[in-house]
Amino acid sequence: MSEHNFNAEYDVIVAGFGGAGATAARFASDAGAKVLLVDSAPSGHEGGNTRYAGQIVGAADDYSKMKEYIENLAEPFEPDEELVNAYARGLTEMPEYFKKYLDVEPFSVKKDWDNSKINLSEMLPEYPEYSGGDTYDVLLVHDGVFDAALWKILRKKVLERKDQIDVWYEAPIVHLITEHNAVIGAEIKRHGQSVRIKATRGVILTTGGFENNVQMKRDYLGYSNLAPIGSLYNKGIGIKLGTEAKARLWNMTNFESLGLQHGLEPVPEVSAQARLILSWPKLSNGSIFTVADDGTRYFNETEDNRHGHIYDHGMWRVPTNNVSPYVIFDEKQLVKIKADPIPWDKFEEQLIEAQSIDELNAKLGLQSGVLQNTVDQFNLEQETENSFDKFGRSTGTMNHFDDGKVYAFQMVQTMLNTQGGPKRNAQAEVVDFDNNPIDGLYSAGELGALHVNQYQGGMNIAECLIFGKIAGENAARHERKSLVTSDGFKTSDVDLKSDVQDREDTDLGENEYLGVSHQGMGDELRVKVHYENEKILNVEVLSQSETDGLGNKAFDKLTSDAVVKNTYNIDAVSGATVTSNAFRDAVKNALDKAKQTSNN
Template identity: 50%
Template sequence: MANNEKFQWDAIYDVAVLGFGGAGATAARFAADQGAKVLLVDSAPEGHEGGNTRYSGQMVGAGTDYNALKNYHEHLAAPLKPDKAAFDNFIEGMANMGDYFRKYLDVEPVSMKKLLAGTPSTAYVTEYPELPDADSYDDYLVHEGVDDAALWKILRQKVLERSEKIDIWYASPAKHLIQDGITKTVIGVQIERDHVLRNIKVKNGVVLATGGFENNKEMIQTFLQAPYLSPIGSLYNKGDGIKMLEEVNAQLWNMRSFESLGQFHGLSLRQKEGLRSTYALNVFWQESFMGSVIVVGDDGTRYFNEAEMNRHGHIYNHGDWAVPLNQNRPYMIFDQRKYDELKNEPENSFKVPGYLEKAIKADTLAELAEKIGKRQEKLQMTVTEFNFMAQQGKDYAFHRDPKTLRTFNAEGPYYAIALRQNMLNTQGGGRRNGHAQVLNPDGQPIPHLYEAGELGAPFVNKYTTGGNVADCLISGKIAGENAATIKQDLPLSGGLNLNDAIINNDFNSTSDEDKQQYSVGKNQYLGFSNQGMGDGVVVRTTVDNEGKIKNVEILKQTESDDYGLKAVKELPKKMIEENTYDVDAISGASQTSRAIKEAVKDSLSKIK
């Protein structure tokens, strides 16, 4: 929004960082290290901040050979061309990621490539081994573990350690940038705080780090030509940064670029819109594509090779790899023999609990087609053709591995499971230069406006594991340091100068990071754990005079609202019933279960 008149400011900061994910945390930390007073805001409530970084595998793209990394990533981008300055910064950052881990994260990097050496999972690191210099690429971890928010917790802690310089506002979405009408300098931001729009004056720079538009159906339709894609990461990435960029006439780029992940080409169980996709990391589930099983699209026909392992949603397409055209209502189709195999396979019970409970059953293919809204003759023809190819030992349509082909049973029953395409993250945003400055349509920087992370990321075509998290660390540091640089005040229209501020003294801009205090009574003990997916778990355990567990209260938890919340509700009951913290984990919520068990164990250890 443009401003040409004096008006009341509610607070003043040197730097404002919009979005408390991996990129935002990094930008805020490095801005504070430059001496800036920083406001860091997020639309998510406390404990649910973290953006997609929190939900990622915690892998960070890295390597040591700059030239080889550059060559590999140029081939990943081909035939498209990434912006040279932003691209070169990204490559340089990856080539020095080991030093970054040691100097700024205080950990020795763990090489994913070495950790997985000799296993099929190395394909997850080197996703495009046929491209030149693919072997130069690695993923670094902060410890020997994945999918546990370990990196995110370090990034968050680095912010909390700078609490004197960084104020944090949760549940406070940024709504508008405040831009001078003539010079186009971004001089502030409007933030919704407790349902009131607050005008925040920003002296040196605003960093947009709000992530993508994975949860904005209108933008998905506009830019990706799909009605809905199931989000894997944060539910708070709603394209707010895109809206603010459009308001200040920023140049957009990479708006059609997005990544997926999951079963087959990036699918998961279809569920109610607005929920996070479950088990989207289930890329290696071989039993799901072995034998008498196919996936059909909207017209009841096959549309891809079910046995091909996707590369972040990209599958082979006539010499290249691309995310296939979204099908609105895809289904997994299989027979009784396959049903029994899935039911009895141990890996399924671990990775996808309740998967077969979603199956629709019918005695005939015609009846099944009717139940799932497909044309009977199309589905019957598809199965007949698949059976013929299985008998021939050759998939003439999509070249599926012959070892995975098997004819369907001649007699029913048959089954269908509703699937939906996943959305890992979008890459589009404002075009940025090598200084992380956002550019206008003429290629000139918009004064005082910076960008980091998945909003405007430098990935234009194919993508490989850990790239976005690496960019969060790299671009976040660049954006934070440059935003904190003290600027010479530009002449503003209407005679308004950044120093001509009227401060609203009635507004309390205190950080939300005030420490909570927890009380205990007789035979009550507090326990703590930071092993969960969120900020940690605090419990209060009550025991009787003999030390028997009478009650377990979870005073603080920031776990996800799916299986994590199930563990929060069910584990305390099991602990009371069995009189021990060491109970079976809730299926699908191993990380949350581990945190609750550790916290209760900690509380019991304090009994004298």
């Protein structure tokens, strides 16, 4: 029996308020635990990668086939059998999970999705050549994708349990507190100060991967320039915490991409997410190709990627990362690109123009003559009678480069998520190097995910739901091998109350009306509308939780348009459709109240 100076005590601490963390906290609470849920993101920006994902959740109708498919995806590696068994069982039970725990009727993409909206058919399964894949389906909570709908349900389940779950934002765990190889609490940064919180039953790590940690990307992947398209708060703290507890790490070299070509997107602003653009046909078809850092082509630009994996000698692999890949094209291709709506608002600003191939070669800093050789080889292959070039690209998608102006447009390889981290077992317990459970430490989600080698879309979020539930319930019921005591609690001037409180009433003046929407990426959006004599005089965004960058910037245009056009029914801002829909819904809500008041 030992004594420690703690500032507060909970049964269970959950690190990370994303899909896995929300699930773990909810089920730990339902099992009777008092829970502290902490996240490094500020309020309204929690959600991890679940918030930004397509909201698709893996499911299956045959347990044996699902096991076989998972094992085939992992080959030539052999995944943990008991872990695969638990996961496959969870996938087959997923439709019932939706009904029982999410309170929604599952929407089957295989049966009911309209592929004319976004073609998801190639995901079912993503690897049709592997046996067992025909059992796979993905589920939605409604008929929509990339709208944070699932995330908002998971978040709501936590907030409904605010009497049992305290939430701290901008409060990262910095260290685990251990004793005799058991995890007994955590040191947490709260309002700039460190507080020590006791966990009488356990700590659950759901902090996601290391997509935003440059050093870890270099150390574990050997890559330096991968742009995240998910949360900006996944910085690999779970790796550090796991090693503190002497956990075994696994699957550290595995990560997924998404986007154009093999998972490329236009270069984002500094410290910003890459914009996820799923379709831009003119960037792959015509007198156009993509080059690596040395100015040569390295893949089939028209091949559909499988979460960033492309075919490579019998296997699907994420290509070697290039620091500065460029799309190269001629004048006639630029005309074709501009003939269609361009999904990137900085295209003209980032376009590099040259009067000749040699001039462009120099502007890109390439070895003399390299780009000319690449263009010559491209033209030669396009002119042959062969149906495909050496990379497998159909020569029917290739047009001869003309003399004259040529252009380059820089791209960056994206990173959807990493899979590596502390290994867990089928009970969601984190294990040590000998595969023995570490007392009091659990995990769920993308941190230490079971996916190795090739990845099937929808499986990571399914893993959040399946192992989040297992981790929450098992941590809440965990009986310590030895009693952890404290000599009272050390007083602290840091506010330790939950950040989830009842919202205060909004002050409204004459002819001002409050509008609320729950359609935003971060759920609630609140506006104050000044409406008088059937005119919108002003719209003020009171609170919002939209994505940093484009989502936030969209409000300037949206508020202006609503006033100028005197309607909520304004055009969406390109690239911020979900945010625009939420804004319109909130303004409409306020106007409905105004009109109801005038009718009374």
